[in-house]
Amino acid sequence: MDGDRATPIPAPPPGDGDPLGKQLVKRALFPRRAQPVQLGRFTVLKLLGQGGMGVVYACYDDRLDRKVAVKVLHREVVREQETSRKRLLREAQAMARLSHPNIVTVHEVGQADGLVYVAMEFVRGVSLDVWVHEPRSWREILSAYLQAGRGLAAAHRAGLVHRDFKPQNVMISDEGQVKVLDFGLARLRDGDPGEEAPAEVPAGCESGLLLRPLTRTGAVLGTPGYMSPEQHLGRRTTAESDQFSFCVSLYQSLYGGWPFSTESFQALREDAVHGRVAPPPAGSPVPSRVFKALRRGMMAEPAARFASMADLLAELERDPGVLIRRVAALVATAVIAGVSGVLATTGKVAVEQCPDARPELAGVWDEERAADVRTAVRAVAPARAAEILAAIEPRLERYAATWVQLRNDACRAHAEGRHSPQLFDLQTSCLDQRRAALDATVDAFALALADATLLDNLVQTVAGLPPLATCADSEALMAALPPPDEPLRARVQKHRETLALAEVHEHTAQTRLGLQLVESVLSDARAIRYEPLLAEAYLRKGSLQVLEGAPTAALQSFDEALWTAIGVGHEAVAALTSSRRGLLLAYQLRRPEQARAELRLIAALNRKVERDVEIYSQFLNNAGAVHALVGEWAPARARWEEAVALREEHGRLDTPLGVGTLFNLGAHLLKNGRYEEAAPIFHRVIALSEALSGPNHPERAMYESMLAYGLTNLGRPREALARMQELQERIGSSENKVARMSALIGLGQAALALDDGRSALQHFAVAQRTSPENFRSREWAWLMRAAAVAADVPAMENARKEALARLDEHGDVRGTTYQEVLFGQGRALASLGRLREALEPLSQARSVLVGSDDPIHAMRRGKLSLELGRLRGQLGEQEAAESELRTALAEFEAVLSPRNLELADAMLALGELALARGLVDEAVQWASRAESIYVTTAEPDHGPLLQARGVQARAR
Structure with a gap:
């Protein structure tokens, strides 16, 4: 007793x-x-x-x-x-x-x-929170929680909900028996939606508050650190709520930290309610499959979690590594026995040493994971699910199959003595990083259930998975820096896999999660003594900071990465960092001349890794952007064309970066008035994009609007209008406001080219209401012109005020936006018959371009001179009109293709002026020349083409 x-x-x-x-x-x-x-x-x-x-x-x-x-x-x-x-x-x-x-x-x-x-x-023992503070392996901790989870599952089957599961409410007896306490005791009222809202918690509360239960007027609400989103929101608690608390508890015990921010109660609540789960610390021995299960159990929506505790426990217990470890043990035994002995006794190529690597992708990409992806896509985008799955599933399957093949090939080559142990280690390391990227990409589809905007990024992330061919390039692998000696080697490899996960977060715009992963690598003082890893971490950090909108911090990170990489001879990181740093200087930091001055160094660093298609083509793309920003259009075009050719040669054009480079080339041609060359490029961009991301990806609207702009300038506004109408029907009520706005602006531009001012005004006005924050000066300039053509003076004046008000006071007066606003203002005033008033903005715009040898400036001067010539002619100033029109023609002939319609427009204006002056033969010559250009690209009923024929008819 x-x-x-x-x-x-x-x-x-x-x-x-x-x-x-x-x-x-x-x-x-x-x-x-x-x-x-x-x-x-x-x-x-x-x-x-x-x-x-x-x-x-x-x-x-x-x-x-x-x-x-x-x-x-x-x-x-x-x-x-x-x-x-x-x-x-x-x-x-x-x-x-x-x-x-x-x-x-x-x-x-x-x-x-x-x-x-x-x-x-009465249980003799300690609570689970005390027990885990002793040194325990992750397997011991998981085993204890599995017992507790079985208790929860049993109670759920009986209709009971705990509502306050946490390590303090679990006891481990002296005999190792795990028991859950207080089941059902927190549920003092019927489980109806009438539960009271959580009490207010002061901002800036101490992290210890997370362990304190919250109560309000007698309603026990749970412990904040472990509460589910529905508890935070005062909604009904269910078995899924217990599942959430269980996963938070297990996460805390395995990783020694919270899955959500502990800066304040509000930060914790926001993370929990939106399902923002912090990644595990770098170097954690806990398998990624465990984290994936926990993250699913902590999804914001209860329906997105596991169907039951039993399903969660089954996922946590599943260990594909058991088979892999058994195979590895067999391989090790065979190696000890000696490859030659195996060959001598069996006469086979050591097949026994290299069983199929497919089991290594268990839990990464298999039928169960494919089903998870299908479920997520159908839940987030039911209308587009079929097209999205058609775009991503075959790619994921091909990537996984190629990975298995390369892993098998590497093993056989090593077993047969064709590859050295060093090369085998390098290939394995490379493939492990690729597997981590694949794993993180598939995982991210679960996050899309909480944040639907992730889905479109994810579709492109699948298409842009890091190339596997690199892992089969023996020469490149052997030329790379050797990994550190053991035991640091395994640690560095784990961190490199973590950085691969951070890269996936970068591609999916999950910058906070990505930066957390990078910081966990940088916090390992021992591992980052291996400086190649340090350079890699700072490169990833800088890239994430660029995306986050912190350019100054990104420059500091890139500097750390660049000089560290150069110091230790890490050529790939030095090359990639230098080109990204140059782009950052030119665009976000607005220091294009500095970036231009550094291009020679950037090119030298990238020439060392010229055989790496991804790195070198990225350099070519970024260098083209820097050249374009400083007005060096010929070198910019040359760089982009070289990048496109390189990617096409190596089968890497059908990737997001490949499409992006092709888009840059097309946009460059449009800007330089090379519409006939740009149109087929944008047709190709659209085709590649559709193959990558499906026909309804939001970026499709941007590509289509660029093509429509090119078609309009080729004299084919009806074709442009038809394409934009089809696009608008396809987009419908898409949640992507920018895509809807792009479609509407394309419709407005095409309608304006057809002189349908009222339709154009309507499209532009709807576009402005759709996304007012993205409707800037140049869009207001288009609306201003449409209102003038529609003879809506109040709308025109309002648009003019908005366009001028949004111009950056410190902006470049030679820049596109400034020029378009003044050009649009002049044309709008002319449409309203205010001819003298229209002369001022057009003359002002041209004056700042005088003396520039930039071909784009020359083309703009030509357009402004053309408008001024037409105005002078209408005002009866015939000599001044002719001078302006001949100046326009000369500007166009100097920089544009002989088939460009701008030349035809100038010739037509000269023909009309000659006819007005009674110079019949001259009028026929100009109009005939204009017609010969129009018919090459324009639609048969193109207005200026009919006008050119009309001039000839009247002259005759």
């Missing part, structure tokens, strides 16, 4: 929350007169602890001759004694029927001296 029965031990000095405190104090003061404190029929032995709901005592049950634990509920928890007693009794009876080995048995519920108590099984 337990000795505690004969000599009850008084509790330590009780606090205000101890319901029996006064009795115990009295007994301590008057020991001879005191009797053992009774709680109903239970004799109180000592205080065991306190929690948010009540105080727990060790007691002795005289009737059944056993020690029990009795929880006395706080008075504020039980406001209506009779109602609460009945509900507690109902819960206790249900718990008693469970009799599950992983749930503490509830014996009875009662009342004594106005207190409500619960008597339950």
Whole structure:
């Protein structure tokens, strides 16, 4: 019999929350007169602890001759004694029927001296939160939680929800038995949606508050650090809520940190409600499959979590590594025996040493993972699911199949003695990083359930997975820096896989998660002594900071990466960092001349890795952008054409970076007035994009609008209008506002080219309402022209005011936006018949371009001179008009193709002017020349083409 029965031990000095405190104090003061404190029929032995709901005592049950634990509920928890007693009794009876080995048995519920108590099984041991603070392997921790999870699953099957699962509510007995406490006790009311909202928590609360249960007017709400989104939002709690809390608890125990921000309660709540789960720390030995299961269990929407606790536990228990380790052991045994011995005795090519590598992708890409992706896509984008899956599933399958083939080939080559152990290690390391990228990409589809905007990024991320061919390039692998010696080698490899995950977060615009991963690598002081890893981490950090909109910080990171890489001879990182740094200087930091000055160094660094198609083609693309920004159009075009040819030669054009480079080339040609050359490029961009991302990816709208602009300038506005109408029907009510705006602007431009001012005005106005934050000066300039053609003076004046107000005071007056606003203003005023007034903005725009030898400036001067010539002609200033028109023609002939319609427009204007002056033969010559250009590209009913024929008819 337990000795505690004969000599009850008084509790330590009780606090205000101890319901029996006064009795115990009295007994301590008057020991001879005191009797053992009774709680109903239970004799109180000592205080065991306190929690948010009540105080727990060790007691002795005289009737059944056993020690029990009795929880006395706080008075504020039980406001209506009779109602609460009945509900507690109902819960206790249900718990008693469970009799599950992983749930503490509830014996009875009662009342004594106005207190409500619960008597339950006494467990000798420690709580789970104390137990995990001892050195434990991740397998031990997972095993303990699996037991607790089985208890939760059993209770869920009985219809009970815990509502406050956390490590403090789980006990591990001295024999290693895991038991969940307080099941159902937190659920004092029916599980209806009427639960009260969580109490307000002051901003900046200490992280310790996360462990404190929250209550409000008697409603026990849970512990903030472990609460599900539905608890935070005051919604109904279900078994899925327990699943969420279980995953938070296991995450904390495995990784030693919280999955959500602990800066404040609000930050924690925001992360939980939006399903933003922090990645595990770099170098963690816990397999990624465990993290993936936990992250799914912590999804914001209950429906996105596992269907049941049983499914979650099954996923956590699944260990594909068991088979892999067995195979590895067999291979190691074969290697010890010697390859030559195997060959001699079997006459085979050591096939036994290299079983198929497909099991190594278990949990990364297999049928179950494919089903998860299909489920996610159908949930996020049901209307587009078929096209998206058609674009990504075959790519993922091909990538996985190629990975397996390369892994098998590497193993056989090593086993047969064709590849050295060093090369085999390098290939394995490369393939492991590619597998990590594939794993993270597939994982990210689950995140799209919480953030639908991720899906379109993910589609392109699949298409842009890092190339596997690099891992088969023996020469390049052997030329790379050797990895460090053991035991640092495994650590560095793990960090490189972490950086591969961060790169996926970069491609999916999850910058915060990506930066957390990078910081976890940089925080490993021992690992980053291997400087190649340090350079790689800073390169990834800088790239993420660029995306985050922190250009100054990104430059610092790139500098660290660049000089570290140059110092240790890490050629690939030095080359890639230098070209990204140059682009950052030119665009985000607006220092194009500095970037231009550094191009020679950047080119030298990249020439060392010229055989790496991805790195070198990225350099060519970025160098082209720098040349374009400083007005060096010929070198810009040459760089982009070289990049496109290189990618096409190596089968890498059908990737997001390949399409992006081709797009840059097409946009360059449009800007330089090379519409006839640009149009087929944009047709190709659209075709490649559709193959990569499906026909309805938001970027399709941008590509189509660029093509429509080119078609309009080729004299084919009806074709452009038809394409944009089809695009608008396809986009419909897409959530992507920028895509809808692009389609509407394309429609407006085509309508304006057809002189349909009212339709154009309507399209531009709807575009402005669709995405006002993206409707800037140049768009207002288009709306201004449309309003003028529609003779809507108030709308025109308002658009003119908006366009001018949005011009950057410190912007480049030679820049595209500034020029388009003034050009649009002049044409709008001319459309309203305000000819003299129209001369001023056109003359002002041209004056700032005088003396520039930039071909784009020459083309703009030509357009401005053409408009000024037409105005002078309408004002009866014929000599001045002719001078302006001949100047326009000369500007066009100097920089444009002989088939460009701008030349025809100038010739037509000269023909009309000659006819007005009675110079019939000259008028026919000009109009005939104009017609010969129009017919090469324009539609048969193109207005200027009909005008050219009209001039000839009138002249004759």
